[in-house]
Amino acid sequence: MTKDRIYMDHSGTTPIDPLVLEAMMPFLTKNYANPSSIYAEGREVRTAIDGARQQVASALNAKSNNIIFTSGGTESDNLGILGSVFSLKEKNGHIITTTIEHPAVTRTVEFLGDHGYDTTFLPVNKFGQVELDVLADAIRDDTRLISIVYGNNEVGTVQDMKEIIKLAHERDVLVHTDAVQAVAKVPIDVKDIGVDLLSLSGHKIYGPKGIGALYVRDGLKITPLQHGGGHENKLRSGTENVPGVIGLGKAMEMGETGLTTEMPRVKAMRDRLLKGLMEAQEETYLNGHPEKRLPHNAHVRFSYIEGEALLLNLDMLGIAAATGSACSSKSLKASHVLLAIGLTPEQAHGSLRLTLGKNNTDEEIDNVLEAVPAIVKKLRAMSPLGHGGQ
Amino acid sequence: MYSKKVMDHFMNPRNVGEMENPDAIGEVGNPTCGDLMKMYLRIENNIIKDIKFQTFGCGAAIATSSMITELAMGKTLDEALELTRDDVADNLNGLPPVKMHCSNLSADALRAAIEDYKKKHH
Numbered sequence: 104m105t106k107d108r109i110y111m112d113h114s115g116t117t118p119i120d121p122l123v124l125e126a127m128m129p130f131l132t133k134n135y136a137n138p139s140s141i142y143a144e145g146r147e148v149r150t151a152i153d154g155a156r157q158q159v160a161s162a163l164n165a166k167s168n169n170i171i172f173t174s175g176g177t178e179s180d181n182l183g184i185l186g187s188v189f190s191l192k193e194k195n196g197h198i199i200t201t202t203i204e205h206p207a208v209t210r211t212v213e214f215l216g217d218h219g220y221d222t223t224f225l226p227v228n229k230f231g232q233v234e235l236d237v238l239a240d241a242i243r244d245d246t247r248l249i250s251i252v253y254g255n256n257e258v259g260t261v262q263d264m265k266e267i268i269k270l271a272h273e274r275d276v277l278v279h280t281d282a283v284q285a286v287a288k289v290p291i292d293v294k295d296i297g298v299d300l301l302s303l304s305g306h307k308i309y310g311p312k313g314i315g316a317l318y319v320r321d322g323l324k325i326t327p328l329q330h331g332g333g334h335e336n337k338l339r340s341g342t343e344n345v346p347g348v349i350g351l352g353k354a355m356e357m358g359e360t361g362l363t364t365e366m367p368r369v370k371a372m373r374d375r376l377l378k379g380l381m382e383a384q385e386e387t388y389l390n391g392h393p394e395k396r397l398p399h400n401a402h403v404r405f406s407y408i409e410g411e412a413l414l415l416n417l418d419m420l421g422i423a424a425a426t427g428s429a430c431s432s433k434s435l436k437a438s439h440v441l442l443a444i445g446l447t448p449e450q451a452h453g454s455l456r457l458t459l460g461k462n463n464t465d466e467e468i469d470n471v472l473e474a475v476p477a478i479v480k481k482l483r484a485m486s487p488l489g490h491g492g493q
Numbered sequence: 494m495y496s497k498k499v500m501d502h503f504m505n506p507r508n509v510g511e512m513e514n515p516d517a518i519g520e521v522g523n524p525t526c527g528d529l530m531k532m533y534l535r536i537e538n539n540i541i542k543d544i545k546f547q548t549f550g551c552g553a554a555i556a557t558s559s560m561i562t563e564l565a566m567g568k569t570l571d572e573a574l575e576l577t578r579d580d581v582a583d584n585l586n587g588l589p590p591v592k593m594h595c596s597n598l599s600a601d602a603l604r605a606a607i608e609d610y611k612k613k614h615h
Binding site for chain 1: 495503506527529548549550553554596
């Protein structure tokens with residue numbers, strides 16, 4: 104990203120923090136030894152990995168032996184869901200997830216559905232929340248696992264995970280949560296919420312791409328999906344992505360600190376951005392929950408216009424953003440999350456997701472608040488829908 | 494993903510807006526799938542004297558709408574009926590494959606407008 108660009112797609116990915124890169128650099132250069140080697144250089148790398156594992160664990164109030172390093176959020180979701188289900192003695196049963204999951208969860212649960220398990224995709228309310236009574240009704244005697252996204256990647260809704268997990272555990276059901284978007288945005292204490300499995304990713308929190316982790320609570324067995332030399336306590340074979348692991352450790356440590364130092368400022372900018380967008384143009388609506396949402400996420404929709412056209416205009420003005428419009432997706436289908444919260448495809452097309460980060464400034468918020476309403480006005484003037492048309 | 498020409502027509506669309514008292518109107522598409530085009534014609538002696546459009550849709554939908562108005566302006570109705578989706582795409586120096594079908598509806602909108610005119614003046 105050059106200096107004159109405004110980057111507001113931090114739920115897409117984040118830049119690597121300079122301090123994270125600094126921590127990684129020795130392991131991209133001089134400390135190249137294989138951590139499984141017994142000579143001094145190998146032992147030094149092993150010690151560094153142990154330190155990073157402790158950093159990840161501490162940020163979640165876990166212990167380091169609860170943490171398995173993976174290649175990212177997708178692998179963590181696969182390992183968490185499949186690994187826990189495959190380790191149960193019953194080789195069939197019922198899996199519950201929601202209609203607003205990331206494809207890494209949706210497709211994994213569908214995979215179980217293709218292999219003899221019953222699956223339920225729970226609806227959510229108009230704010231994107233799983234309702235506890237709906238969940239309670241869906242749980243069966245043979246329900247093995249519930250997987251629910253902690254903070255939604257599109258509309259930003261944060262679930263009441265503690266209540267969800269309490270309900271599940273009363274019925275002896277395991278809970279996995281995809282916390283890729285929630286980690287380092289909202290405080291997460293795995294002991295307090297009591298979650299069984301939790302996925303996280305490096306590149307959403309100013310760490311590198313290609314690294315993630317799965318938290319597995321004490322005493323819970325999982326079956327490895329990737330077989331080989333027995334790395335990661337025999338649960339995830341493959342020589343460690345050492346620079347990635349070190350980067351993730353540092354990013355998690357910084358993310359934990361940032362919850363109190365950076366995040367209040369990000370949230371204040373997000374609040375001003377949302378307020379400004381909602382007031383600038385009529386027929387502008389908030390997507391997701393007004394309060395229970397990720398603090399960096401602004402997701403709105405504008406009637407009568409289409410999101411890809413909005414994004415291209417923003418791009419020309421140097422602003423990087425995202426939409427849930429069908430026209431910008433490979434499948435040409437509107438976002439399943441926006442449809443799940445009750446929007447029509449036509450309404451979903453006019454959506455804009457701006458996700459802020461710690462490098463954004465108040466001046467950038469001003470620029471976006473100037474740019475977006477002007478573009479919306481221009482596109483509405485071209486549209487046959489709304490005031491000018493039908 | 495879009496050619497320079499597509500981006501030019503998208504950012505600076507020609508002949509955009511509603512026309513007062515048009516001689517014909519054509520409308521195609523469906524807002525559900527993300528594209529809706531409305532084409533307005535002013536016709537004298539079977540010649541398209543003025544043409545305007547309104548479009549709800551993506552960059553390609555807006556650019557193809559703009560392009561067809563340039564191609565159709567001044568043509569006779571029979572000449573205009575010969576314009577195809579491929580003519581529109583070619584004159585824009587191509588469209589991404591995924592957009593060729595979903596958002597390349599402007600030739601259809603023009604044809605719908607001409608048919609509307611013919612129905613009124615047969």
